[in-house]
Amino acid sequence: xxxxxxxxxxxxxxxxxxxxxxxxxxxxxxxxxxxxxxxxxxxxxxxxxxxxxxxxxxxxxxxxxxxxxxxxxxxxxxxxxxxxxxxxxxxxxxxxxxxxxxxxxxxxxxxxxxxxxxxxxxxxxxxxxxxxxxxxxxxxxxxxxxxxxxxxxxxxxxxxxxxxxxxxxxxxxxxxxxxxxxxxxxxxxxxxxxxxxxxxxxxxxxxxxxxxxxxxxxxxxxxxxxxxxxxxxxxxxxxxxxxxxxxxxxxxxxxxxxxxxxxxxxxxxxxxxxxxxxxxxxxxxxxxxxxxxxxxxxxxxxxxxxxxxxxxxxxxxxxxx
Amino acid sequence: xxxxxxxxxxxxxxxxxxxxxxxxxxxxxxxxxxxxxxxxxxxxxxxxxxxxxxxxxxxxxxxxxxxxxxxxxxxxxxxxxxxxxxxxxxxxxxxxxxxxxxxxxxxxxxxxxxxxxxxxxxxxxxxxxxxxxxxxxxxxxxxxxxxxxxxxxxxxxxxxxxxxxxxxxxxxxxxxxxxxxxxxxxxxxxxxxxxxxxxxxxxxxxxxxxxxxxxxxxxxxxxxxxxxxxxxxxxxxxxxxxxxxxxxxxxxxxxxxxxxxxxxxxxxxxxxxxxxxxxxxxxxxxxxxxxxxxxxxxxxxxxxxxxxxxxxxxxxxxxxxxxxxxxxxxxxxxxxxxxxxxxxxxxxxxxxxxxxxxxxxxxxxxxxxxxxxxxxxxxxxxxxxxxxxxxxxxxxxxxxxxxxxxxxxxxxxxxxxxxxxxxxxxxxxxxxxxxxxxxxxxxxxxxxxxxxxxxxxxxxxxxxxxxxx
Numbered sequence: 001x002x003x004x005x006x007x008x009x010x011x012x013x014x015x016x017x018x019x020x021x022x023x024x025x026x027x028x029x030x031x032x033x034x035x036x037x038x039x040x041x042x043x044x045x046x047x048x049x050x051x052x053x054x055x056x057x058x059x060x061x062x063x064x065x066x067x068x069x070x071x072x073x074x075x076x077x078x079x080x081x082x083x084x085x086x087x088x089x090x091x092x093x094x095x096x097x098x099x100x101x102x103x104x105x106x107x108x109x110x111x112x113x114x115x116x117x118x119x120x121x122x123x124x125x126x127x128x129x130x131x132x133x134x135x136x137x138x139x140x141x142x143x144x145x146x147x148x149x150x151x152x153x154x155x156x157x158x159x160x161x162x163x164x165x166x167x168x169x170x171x172x173x174x175x176x177x178x179x180x181x182x183x184x185x186x187x188x189x190x191x192x193x194x195x196x197x198x199x200x201x202x203x204x205x206x207x208x209x210x211x212x213x214x215x216x217x218x219x220x221x222x223x224x225x226x227x228x229x230x231x232x233x234x235x236x237x238x239x240x241x242x243x244x245x246x247x248x249x250x251x252x253x254x255x256x257x258x259x260x261x262x263x264x265x266x267x268x269x270x271x272x273x274x275x276x277x278x279x280x281x282x283x284x285x286x287x288x289x290x291x292x293x294x295x296x297x298x299x300x301x302x303x304x305x306x307x308x309x310x311x312x313x314x315x316x317x318x319x320x321x
Numbered sequence: 322x323x324x325x326x327x328x329x330x331x332x333x334x335x336x337x338x339x340x341x342x343x344x345x346x347x348x349x350x351x352x353x354x355x356x357x358x359x360x361x362x363x364x365x366x367x368x369x370x371x372x373x374x375x376x377x378x379x380x381x382x383x384x385x386x387x388x389x390x391x392x393x394x395x396x397x398x399x400x401x402x403x404x405x406x407x408x409x410x411x412x413x414x415x416x417x418x419x420x421x422x423x424x425x426x427x428x429x430x431x432x433x434x435x436x437x438x439x440x441x442x443x444x445x446x447x448x449x450x451x452x453x454x455x456x457x458x459x460x461x462x463x464x465x466x467x468x469x470x471x472x473x474x475x476x477x478x479x480x481x482x483x484x485x486x487x488x489x490x491x492x493x494x495x496x497x498x499x500x501x502x503x504x505x506x507x508x509x510x511x512x513x514x515x516x517x518x519x520x521x522x523x524x525x526x527x528x529x530x531x532x533x534x535x536x537x538x539x540x541x542x543x544x545x546x547x548x549x550x551x552x553x554x555x556x557x558x559x560x561x562x563x564x565x566x567x568x569x570x571x572x573x574x575x576x577x578x579x580x581x582x583x584x585x586x587x588x589x590x591x592x593x594x595x596x597x598x599x600x601x602x603x604x605x606x607x608x609x610x611x612x613x614x615x616x617x618x619x620x621x622x623x624x625x626x627x628x629x630x631x632x633x634x635x636x637x638x639x640x641x642x643x644x645x646x647x648x649x650x651x652x653x654x655x656x657x658x659x660x661x662x663x664x665x666x667x668x669x670x671x672x673x674x675x676x677x678x679x680x681x682x683x684x685x686x687x688x689x690x691x692x693x694x695x696x697x698x699x700x701x702x703x704x705x706x707x708x709x710x711x712x713x714x715x716x717x718x719x720x721x722x723x724x725x726x727x728x729x730x731x732x733x734x735x736x737x738x739x740x741x742x743x744x745x746x747x748x749x750x751x752x753x754x755x756x757x758x759x760x761x762x763x764x765x766x767x768x769x770x771x772x773x774x775x776x777x778x779x780x781x782x783x784x785x786x787x788x789x790x
Contacts, residue, residue: 008578010566105542108551109561117365124364165579267580319579 021173027096028150114156122149179252384781403655413649440631478634485549508759514556523752529586569612759787
């Protein structure tokens with residue numbers, strides 16, 4: 001049965017809401033990557049090894065090739081500039097906020113005043129940071145501010161939006177982006193999580209594992225869930241399969257299925273997006289971390305990224321065009 | 322020189338008595354603090370305005386002055402009746418021009434003025450529009466020269482803007498100066514969106530249901546008035562659509578929604594005729610909707626305002642307005658026209674060329690204060706340059722005396738000083754009646770002595786208070 005009280009929503013409005021949420025989520029993720037990398041690189045080399053963490057940061061942000069077209073070397077200065085302030089990197093924090101606000105302006109009427117205020121203030125505040133912080137301390141403050149702005153936006157959406165299709169579409173944006181981000185960090189760091197590593201691993205890897213957890217704000221959650229030392233396969237378990245972990249792939253898909261179902265119920269019609277999301281969700285529900293390792297963590301993640309992209313396309317075709 | 326507060330002498334006019342006293346009592350730093358607070362509020366709400374060709378100022382605030390402009394109840398009554406009359410005549414004139422053309426046959430308005438006007442739309446010849454209303458939303462620019470005389474400076478019959486400032490200025494004033502409101506009985510303006518929605522629904526095509534689907538069509542986020550478009554759509558509770566959101570099938574207009582196509586009955590369009598439909602008007606326009614004109618001509622959708630209303634609001638037709646009012650309504654015009662020389666007529670042209678130093682010369686189709694000469698403020702060289710321009714195409718210009726626009730006390734850097742103001746009230750014409758919310762947009766020229774109030778040229782705005790009896 002369709003919900004008669006539901007007002008028709010422009011496809012473009014749904015599209016703007018979806019991307020607004022994605023860009024805000026992405027900005028926060030990029031800020032977390034930078035935050036974690038700054039932490040790792042502050043440790044003495046003996047603890048983290050000689051890998052170039054800045055290079056890894058660019059890869060985790062998913063823009064390695066674009067970065068190396070613009071810069072020769074990945075270091076604190078170049079990576080911070082590229083990921084946070086660059087105008088040429090479409091996923092830089094600055095551009096995420098620009099795009100988010102542009103989308104927000106286009107759907108002002110679908111936002112609550114609190115959401116508009118959050119995104120508009122963030123955009124205005126960003127201008128005050130000019131071309132970037134001048135010290136590590138300032139940089140840390142900047143990154144905290146980015147995360148705070150994202151929380152503020154997400155919080156105002158959660159607390160003030162009517163629970164109708166506008167809300168559900170913006171949630172789809174959040175969870176598709178979040179799933180993509182978590183999958184990407186797994187993709188870059190998967191070799192550190194393979195069980196074999198434990199044998200050769202020492203304190204070196206420990207800091208890498210905790211860094212991964214930090215990037216998805218799950219360090220405390222880990223200890224609550226497992227009540228033991230950080231073990232790589234448990235890190236993978238937490239990030240992939242645990243429903244209770246908000247940034248896990250499983251949790252993202254639980255939410256995606258739920259929000260897609262709400263849309264389908266309101267419109268009285270199921271479609272390819274709902275079916276696809278349910279398939280992915282079922283796979284995550286039925287999987288065990290041992291099996292995933294058995295058949296290949298890397299392959300599993302690759303396939304997931306593909307599937308997640310496919311869901312994005314399905315949502316676009318079904319609703320946003 | 323007439324001042325809204327002090328008249329022509331030094332005695333405070335009755336409507337301003339309380340304000341004058343309040344201004345004398347209030348501490349300068351309080352006023353200054355509220356001023357800054359107002360700017361912050363505007364910035365946060367995002368009420369901005371884009372100036373074309375100025376990339377630095379892509380989103381600029383229109384300066385807001387916290388001292389209200391006050392109109393007494395009796396003055397407003399005069400204005401209201403005059404505005405209603407004028408817009409009635411404008412609607413009758415447009416209907417006539419696209420219909421029987423009696424005013425042209427009577428020789429009161431020259432034919433070439435109509436037919437050679439680029440905004441004349443032959444597509445509208447013989448076209449019926451619901452309830453014969455063409456201009457559903459009019460913005461009439463009024464200036465005042467003395468206590469008794471209001472002049473119409475310009476009629477805006479296409480897509481007049483500025484009403485969001487009327488509404489937001491009031492909201493901000495209510496927030497910042499509640500104590501001042503307690504001293505006055507100010508007629509509310511907040512019902513404007515409801516009145517507008519009623520007006521738009523009342524002109525839905527016969528095919529529409531009892532709850533017609535009304536949308537607002539915007540050129541998009543890069544348009545200078547985008548803020549206003551989204552603001553109004555929000556207040557009216559209607560969809561804010563862009564051209565790409567609409568599609569025409571078998572002469573019916575639909576919008577693309579997440580649930581498929583939905584029929585559209587009334588389009589409040591804030592996009593010029595030229596860009597409405599690339600199949601009929603500018604083929605390079607990506608802002609419009611292919612097939613929209615065909616649906617419009619088939620009568621399945623109402624456009625507000627109608628297509629082709631520009632023939633009633635350019636500055637050459639303006640000079641005929643007193644005749645137009647008399648011709649259709651058989652009444653004397655209640656609002657005066659500023660004396661206007663039409664450079665298309667030889668005698669007028671000769672006079673204008675002889676008196677350039679004292680006249681304001683405007684392009685017939687110009688707007689926003691661009692392309693005009695203000696004789697008394699211009700130097701010799703620019704007068705000479707303008708003279709050549711005028712001679713080469715006299716038809717394109719009209720001239721008016723430099724008007725001593727009334728002034729109103731305004732907060733400026735030096736303190737409180739008189740600055741020139743005008744007023745744009747908004748007139749809504751629907752199926753059964755005309756609605757005018759008591760108020761309007763008061764624009765103020767912030768530069769000392771300046772007469773140009775346009776926001777694109779450094780003008781600001783004020784809240785406009787119409788007093789209730």
